[in-house]
Amino acid sequence: MGTSAEQYEGxxxxxxxxxxxxxxxxxxGDDGAMQERLFRLTLLLAAIVVVGVVAATLxxxxxxxxxxxxxxxxxxxxxxxxxxxxxxxxxLPFLVGxxxxxxxxxxxxxxxxxxxxxxxxxxxxxGPASTILKSAVELLAGIPSVIYGFWALLALVPIVRQLxxxxxxxxxxxxxxxxxxxxxxxxxxxxxxxxREVIALTPAELKEAAxxxxxxxxxxxxxxxxxxARSGITAGILLAWGRALGETMAVTxxxxxxxxxxxGLFSPSNTMASVIANEFTEATGSLYLxxxxxxxxxxxxxxxxxxxxxxxxxxxxxxx
Amino acid sequence: xxxxxxxxxxxxxxFGQHRILSExxxxxxxxxxxxxxxxxxxxxxxxxRCINRMHELTAGASVGGRVYLNGEDIYxxxxxxxRRRIGMVFQRPNPFPTMCIQDNVLAGYQxxxxxLNRDEKRSIVEKSLRRAALWDExxxxxxxxxxxxxxxxxxxxxIARALAMNPEIAQAARVSDFTAFLYLGExxxxxxxxxxxxxxxxQRTEEYLTGRFG
Amino acid sequence: MRERSIHLRNLxxxxxxxxxxxxxxxxxxxxxxxxxxxxxxxxxxxxxxFLVSLPRPVGEEGGGIANAxxxxxxxxxxxxxxxxxxxxxAGVYFSENSGSxxxxxxxxxxxxxxxxxxxxxxxxxxxxVVKPLHSFSAFSGGVALAIMMLPVIARTTQxxxxxxxxxxxxxALALGVPYWRTLLKVVLPSALSGILTxxxxxxxxxxxxxxxxxxxxxxxxxMNWNVARPIESLPLLIFNYAxxxxxxxxxxxxxxxxxxxxxxxxxxxxxxxxxxxxxxxF
Numbered sequence: 001m002g003t004s005a006e007q008y009e010g011x012x013x014x015x016x017x018x019x020x021x022x023x024x025x026x027x028x029g030d031d032g033a034m035q036e037r038l039f040r041l042t043l044l045l046a047a048i049v050v051v052g053v054v055a056a057t058l059x060x061x062x063x064x065x066x067x068x069x070x071x072x073x074x075x076x077x078x079x080x081x082x083x084x085x086x087x088x089x090x091x092l093p094f095l096v097g098x099x100x101x102x103x104x105x106x107x108x109x110x111x112x113x114x115x116x117x118x119x120x121x122x123x124x125x126x127g128p129a130s131t132i133l134k135s136a137v138e139l140l141a142g143i144p145s146v147i148y149g150f151w152a153l154l155a156l157v158p159i160v161r162q163l164x165x166x167x168x169x170x171x172x173x174x175x176x177x178x179x180x181x182x183x184x185x186x187x188x189x190x191x192x193x194x195x196r197e198v199i200a201l202t203p204a205e206l207k208e209a210a211x212x213x214x215x216x217x218x219x220x221x222x223x224x225x226x227x228x229a230r231s232g233i234t235a236g237i238l239l240a241w242g243r244a245l246g247e248t249m250a251v252t253x254x255x256x257x258x259x260x261x262x263x264g265l266f267s268p269s270n271t272m273a274s275v276i277a278n279e280f281t282e283a284t285g286s287l288y289l290x291x292x293x294x295x296x297x298x299x300x301x302x303x304x305x306x307x308x309x310x311x312x313x314x315x316x317x318x319x320x
Numbered sequence: 321x322x323x324x325x326x327x328x329x330x331x332x333x334x335f336g337q338h339r340i341l342s343e344x345x346x347x348x349x350x351x352x353x354x355x356x357x358x359x360x361x362x363x364x365x366x367x368x369r370c371i372n373r374m375h376e377l378t379a380g381a382s383v384g385g386r387v388y389l390n391g392e393d394i395y396x397x398x399x400x401x402x403r404r405r406i407g408m409v410f411q412r413p414n415p416f417p418t419m420c421i422q423d424n425v426l427a428g429y430q431x432x433x434x435x436l437n438r439d440e441k442r443s444i445v446e447k448s449l450r451r452a453a454l455w456d457e458x459x460x461x462x463x464x465x466x467x468x469x470x471x472x473x474x475x476x477x478x479i480a481r482a483l484a485m486n487p488e489i490a491q492a493a494r495v496s497d498f499t500a501f502l503y504l505g506e507x508x509x510x511x512x513x514x515x516x517x518x519x520x521x522x523q524r525t526e527e528y529l530t531g532r533f534g
Numbered sequence: 535m536r537e538r539s540i541h542l543r544n545l546x547x548x549x550x551x552x553x554x555x556x557x558x559x560x561x562x563x564x565x566x567x568x569x570x571x572x573x574x575x576x577x578x579x580x581x582x583x584f585l586v587s588l589p590r591p592v593g594e595e596g597g598g599i600a601n602a603x604x605x606x607x608x609x610x611x612x613x614x615x616x617x618x619x620x621x622x623x624a625g626v627y628f629s630e631n632s633g634s635x636x637x638x639x640x641x642x643x644x645x646x647x648x649x650x651x652x653x654x655x656x657x658x659x660x661x662x663v664v665k666p667l668h669s670f671s672a673f674s675g676g677v678a679l680a681i682m683m684l685p686v687i688a689r690t691t692q693x694x695x696x697x698x699x700x701x702x703x704x705x706a707l708a709l710g711v712p713y714w715r716t717l718l719k720v721v722l723p724s725a726l727s728g729i730l731t732x733x734x735x736x737x738x739x740x741x742x743x744x745x746x747x748x749x750x751x752x753x754x755x756x757m758n759w760n761v762a763r764p765i766e767s768l769p770l771l772i773f774n775y776a777x778x779x780x781x782x783x784x785x786x787x788x789x790x791x792x793x794x795x796x797x798x799x800x801x802x803x804x805x806x807x808x809x810x811x812x813x814x815x816f
Contacts, residue, residue, distance in 0.1 A: 039714035047628065055643075115558045115561070144743070149773070192561075221550070246652070253773070277748055292657075300650055400710045412701060416705065
């Protein structure tokens, strides 16, 4: 079948070591123009779907909340009454609950995540201690939210109750403070991993320059590392905050689910996410449902903005 | 020149506003090794990239003029079919990391969906590797991935990959400001002496020198 | 004066190091507690019977979580079916057309999608699937989880493709291989480990999700294989049993937690192995 003689093929000169049938296929094989077009179209469609999902999410939330937007307008944000029975919906208690619980969680989280970032990124970059800590932080990030909630319910709530008895406040156990505690545990891995990355990438020359001037480790961290990594650390904190704002299950299980403005740090409350989780399936009446969707819309917008700003800080850190 | 394998007429190429080749005219003789020399950045690589139409894949690239392969205008041919007829070896070796050595040689067939039987495979692999002067070094490692090969061996693997397609022209771009058009009949002769690829002696390459661009 | 200052600075430095170590150790104490309690309480209820039988009503001894295990598997399967091809294709588009307007908006969309709270995704899947079909269903849960998985896969695919040298694509194109075959047979196989990592991370992300399932998959105390009907899942079961007042149900929730943690952490472990082992050298 094969031939190794010199051949003329269609006026073209070839030294043919190839069997005829292969020469023919190579020369005239189909170029798959049809598949090519189909393939490119598939890629294009997938890209459009990704953009479309976000756009459609926004549109769906807007349409879903139109009834509530029309009925309450701006007062939806300032109203303190959430009363499904009389059909009056104001979301201020949840906005406050979300803001207080997430900011408190952030406050608790920052020293710990900064410590982990410095531990892994500056003080002990190698060795068994850092491997253990690093794996532990990754494990923390992997545990599902509902399990955090379950654990908080059975382990954290009794502790907080003891604390409340000792402080002489009503011993609910559940409430804003408990929710903030569990939230803090959950968001530590996010800010710690970003913090570690930026701290580890501080140029050695900068640090050496400082050491050569007689600086201690503490001085170097305070005067060189932290200023250098500042926008990266900020980004980590912002992204962790974004997580805390939208976190649902663990918070829902321990916040106490009270639809009133929180009166203190320990009072039972509700966040935007937890009120949706609690009431969405029970929402009777279109205005009730629409109000819950409007809370979802607010949550969507807030987390999107916080995240885009966070990513902006990361990019700024990357370019400096 | 009588019946050149390749004829380039008034050929220009640019990236956006930046013109790289202008009004190039040359003919490449059949069954000969032709070298194109010039300082780095003068457009040698661009010229050979234009000849198998790789240049146009870069965004903002454009060309003018004509290139004839055996009398056919290559810019009127289907680019995919043209590239199968012109073998190309790049400056840096780029074997496929996911494929074993044998599949690397046969990549031009397998990726184009052409089925080969066992005899065809064996004969193409052996012939191509022999021509690229790599057979003796790898004949026992054909089913292994090529990551363990040295840079030079990887480059010869890429040459074998190009030769396996039985191209009408094989082009190789080399660092050390030296670019060669190689007609495949001659490569057998020059293949083993890596000298020609890596350290061309002035006198010898002078004979093949056909033009300067810049 | 000078001596004292150096002494002070050293002291300050030591205090700083001690502080960092102390806070770091403190922050993993919750993890140790959680893992200990899950293991301690979970193993007690974990046995073969527990894995293959259905839940029983309150008061009856025994009962298991077979319906939730099947449900979680089915939901992950449905979500993967929708999200994996779409995510890979979108990731390929973004990396192949980087700089185009669609890619810009696409990348922004991926970022936003990754940040959308899961409860909001629940609302979306409710509005898109549950409402038109007038029923909670496994399918709607799959859609919700797919929306969560999509950005993870698109992102990792895009990031992996960025690392693949252009020369590889060039090598295939120069052999006259059409663009689509080049991508499918040369570029994507080289990116396999990265894409697989993305898929596993995506599955690990959705396996433990509860919020988007509350009003989509909804939960179901019976065994169900029908995608058009409500379905149980491990996280949903944990949520319902954990918030119930019955200690016996808490035991079941601990057992389910152990199974879920093993699943999620196992996925993370496999991800690490895949990333390390299957890496392609260029």
